[in-house]
Amino acid sequence: MTGLTISDAAARLGLTADTLRYYEKDDLLLRAVPRSSSGHRRYEQADLSWIELITRLRATGMPIRDVRRYAALVRAGDGNETERLALLQAHRAEVLRQLAEVQSHLAAVDYKIGFYEEILRSAPVPA
Amino acid sequence: MTGLTISDAAARLGLTADTLRYYEKDDLLLRAVPRSSSGHRRYEQADLSWIELITRLRATGMPIRDVRRYAALVRAGDGNETERLALLQAHRAEVLRQLAEVQSHLAAVDYKIGFYEEILRSAPVPA
DNA sequence: GATTGACCTGGAGCGCACTCCAGGAGTGAG
DNA sequence: CTCACTCCTGGAGTGCGCTCCAGGTCAATC
Numbered sequence: 001m002t003g004l005t006i007s008d009a010a011a012r013l014g015l016t017a018d019t020l021r022y023y024e025k026d027d028l029l030l031r032a033v034p035r036s037s038s039g040h041r042r043y044e045q046a047d048l049s050w051i052e053l054i055t056r057l058r059a060t061g062m063p064i065r066d067v068r069r070y071a072a073l074v075r076a077g078d079g080n081e082t083e084r085l086a087l088l089q090a091h092r093a094e095v096l097r098q099l100a101e102v103q104s105h106l107a108a109v110d111y112k113i114g115f116y117e118e119i120l121r122s123a124p125v126p127a
Numbered sequence: 128m129t130g131l132t133i134s135d136a137a138a139r140l141g142l143t144a145d146t147l148r149y150y151e152k153d154d155l156l157l158r159a160v161p162r163s164s165s166g167h168r169r170y171e172q173a174d175l176s177w178i179e180l181i182t183r184l185r186a187t188g189m190p191i192r193d194v195r196r197y198a199a200l201v202r203a204g205d206g207n208e209t210e211r212l213a214l215l216q217a218h219r220a221e222v223l224r225q226l227a228e229v230q231s232h233l234a235a236v237d238y239k240i241g242f243y244e245e246i247l248r249s250a251p252v253p254a
Numbered sequence: 255g256a257t258t259g260a261c262c263t264g265g266a267g268c269g270c271a272c273t274c275c276a277g278g279a280g281t282g283a284g
Numbered sequence: 285c286t287c288a289c290t291c292c293t294g295g296a297g298t299g300c301g302c303t304c305c306a307g308g309t310c311a312a313t314c
Binding site (some may be wrong): 143145146149153164165166167185190191192 | 270271272273274279280281
Binding site for chain 3 (some may be wrong): 005007017021036038040041
């Protein structure tokens, strides 16, 4: 019997078994995960690699619906690489935009932190 | 009559009037926003400045409940600056952690993008 | 052969952060 | 006076991404 059980796969991927079933039901995977004779899922390397990729897309904020579109493109086979690239590039641009935004807001928070550090330095924890 | 109406304040802050009412009801503000004689909110500079700050906290991913805790500390007045600083520093550390995580996942996505760019360069849009 | 434990399914429920709505009131223009 | 507009309130509804549950199957262990 080859492949990992759902709980082993979940542990390895840093997800829960529920999430893995949810991704499969929601068409985020490239194929239905193969089953053992008793009907239990057995995750193979190809499944794990794909889930690892979409986990990265999710971790960078790509919505489920876009992951699904990307999966559909890959499932459709060769010939739509231009579309796949466009989708990934659009995502990349959005991530960079968000990173810049967060960094600029963080700078203002840093300033506030500096302010509190300063007043605590000059008047440390008054009795 | 001094101060901005809720829709003017919303426009200036990049939020909606609904969100401003929601923040107030949810104890994210330092005080109940003052009202005109007819009961309409009139946002003063102090209100706008505070909302601007918490918008930055929100934009960097601080949950509403933590913003509420921070607001409560500020509302409580002088003497808890150590706690305020700790809260902001914890948030800062979390933001930096997330930035690093997103950047590392983005690097993998970039790699994938490079892959597609490469195959499209060597076999551009086959008829 | 009874129990235990991991897995299965369909579907309900949840936490978050808004967002929308109904019903009502004050204000200014024509 | 009527109309249009903006605001008010309390509360319901929404979208997202899971997360949990009931009821059931199957394989291995005692």
